[in-house]
Amino acid sequence: MRHITTVRTGIILALSAMVGGCAETDTNDAGTMNADYQEELQMQLLDAKPGDVITVPEGVFSFDRSLSLTVDGVTIRGAGMEKSVLTFKNQVAGAEGLLVTASDFTIENLAIEDTKGDALKINEGNNIVIRGIRTEWTGGPSTENGAYGIYPVQTTNVLMEDNVAIGASDAGIYVGQSRNVIVRRNRAEFNVAGIEIENTIDADVYENVAVNNTGGILVFNMPNLTQEGFNTRVFGNEVYENNTENFGHAGTPVASVPAGTGVIVNSNDHVEIFNNNIRDNETANIIISSVYSTNYASADMGDAYDPFPEGIYIYGNTLSGGGDSPDGLELKALKLATVGIGGNFPDVLWDGFYNTDKFPDGQVPENARICINNGDAGILNVDAPNEYKNPSTDLTPHKCDLPKLPAIVLETAK
Numbered sequence: 001m002r003h004i005t006t007v008r009t010g011i012i013l014a015l016s017a018m019v020g021g022c023a024e025t026d027t028n029d030a031g032t033m034n035a036d037y038q039e040e041l042q043m044q045l046l047d048a049k050p051g052d053v054i055t056v057p058e059g060v061f062s063f064d065r066s067l068s069l070t071v072d073g074v075t076i077r078g079a080g081m082e083k084s085v086l087t088f089k090n091q092v093a094g095a096e097g098l099l100v101t102a103s104d105f106t107i108e109n110l111a112i113e114d115t116k117g118d119a120l121k122i123n124e125g126n127n128i129v130i131r132g133i134r135t136e137w138t139g140g141p142s143t144e145n146g147a148y149g150i151y152p153v154q155t156t157n158v159l160m161e162d163n164v165a166i167g168a169s170d171a172g173i174y175v176g177q178s179r180n181v182i183v184r185r186n187r188a189e190f191n192v193a194g195i196e197i198e199n200t201i202d203a204d205v206y207e208n209v210a211v212n213n214t215g216g217i218l219v220f221n222m223p224n225l226t227q228e229g230f231n232t233r234v235f236g237n238e239v240y241e242n243n244t245e246n247f248g249h250a251g252t253p254v255a256s257v258p259a260g261t262g263v264i265v266n267s268n269d270h271v272e273i274f275n276n277n278i279r280d281n282e283t284a285n286i287i288i289s290s291v292y293s294t295n296y297a298s299a300d301m302g303d304a305y306d307p308f309p310e311g312i313y314i315y316g317n318t319l320s321g322g323g324d325s326p327d328g329l330e331l332k333a334l335k336l337a338t339v340g341i342g343g344n345f346p347d348v349l350w351d352g353f354y355n356t357d358k359f360p361d362g363q364v365p366e367n368a369r370i371c372i373n374n375g376d377a378g379i380l381n382v383d384a385p386n387e388y389k390n391p392s393t394d395l396t397p398h399k400c401d402l403p404k405l406p407a408i409v410l411e412t413a414k
Helices: 004-019 036-047 329-338
Strands: 054-057 059-064 066-069 076-078 084-087 093-100 105-113 118-123 126-136 148-151 156-161 164-166 169-176 179-186 187-189 191-198 201-206 209-211 215-220 232-237 238-240 261-266 269-274 276-277 284-289 308-313 317-321 347-350 370-373 380-383
Touching: 036 054, 036 059, 036 066, 093 105, 118 126, 126 148, 126 215, 148 156, 148 164, 156 169, 164 169, 164 276, 164 370, 169 179, 179 191, 187 276, 191 201, 191 209, 201 370, 209 215, 215 232, 215 238, 238 261, 261 269, 261 276
Parallel strands: 054 076, 059 084, 066 093, 076 105, 084 105, 093 118, 105 126, 118 148, 126 156, 126 164, 148 169, 156 179, 164 187, 169 191, 179 201, 187 209, 191 215, 201 232, 209 238, 215 261, 232 269, 238 276, 261 284, 269 308, 276 317, 284 347, 308 370, 347 380
Antiparallel strands: none
16 A cells, blocks of 8 residues: 555656646646645635635645635635645644535545645535545555544535545544435545444445445444434445554544444444445454444443444345454454354344343334344344353344335435
8 A cells, every 4th residue: 555655646746747847946837846835725715705616736735734714605626636636744733634614615626645634624514515535644554644534524415426535544534413415436445444424314325435444334323422323324335355453543433443344333323234245354244333342432421322223224235255353352252252263253243232221121123123134144243241151143133124214315416
């Protein structure tokens, strides 16, 4: 990964030099790495008016501090994610590469590299389009990389399509505490979490590629946030070989994600996982878990927070390989005890937590169950509430079907 990135960046720099000339002598032509463009772009962002289109020319442009936009109705457009490159390798000020606090915003066809913190953050906006953006930390996976690549939070009506995210120490492509979201045709690689949907209501995640992350696609519900998430469809994705060692910061939610996880649902409700190709994820192709199996469960999560995953429906996926080399001593011991040295975990691992206060007899109603109707796919209930003492591969409680969720419809996605 490090070698590939270096070669690609070298090609971009060489082409930039041929197209734009020498950076020291030509400060106006596209294709240079002049410092003046930092001031020019920041002034365009500060002076922007609704309806403006800010064009980022072809070239590699260096920035040492964050950019920001606060005006509604603006489009930022580059010449392509390999042609218009904003590099923050020498950043000394600011927490992001670009911070947007605005609505009716579109950004497309450019790259943001090597930011000190998050690459692209969009906060509290409506009608957001993020298209053809590449965020990357070019030195490869590192805990010192910024946390998030593409990061809309507390947003509504969000389209994220045809993006690439590489090297984030938390999530490459993330959407949190949002509503009405489509995440499609993106590629996430060498992040801790490839694609993460967190505390979000109504999201479709489809036709993405998640490879070489710690965890491929995550659907999380965390405590002490503005809303709980539910109604997420994960379908038609390629999720494979997500076996990169976890390099997240200790104490963060993603630091508990086992390396070798394909799709993981944690404490979220009404999630459909269907028609995906999920393979060769060394811990498990699919994990269903509660917050109690993570390192961020606490006594002050609040009475309103629901820590249990409910209404999870798994069907029609192509599942193969994986489950042969789980991450962590507890899972390694569990594998040895349940399937032996040469065996594989079933495609679905469930930690076994459910709401015993609500369902004291263990009879969870169908609309709250984990339902698996996926050919010969099996499940392992690891019995985490009882310290893994009685793991079970009984599929009978999970042979059920659930009503299918409706598709997300966005005007910008047509």
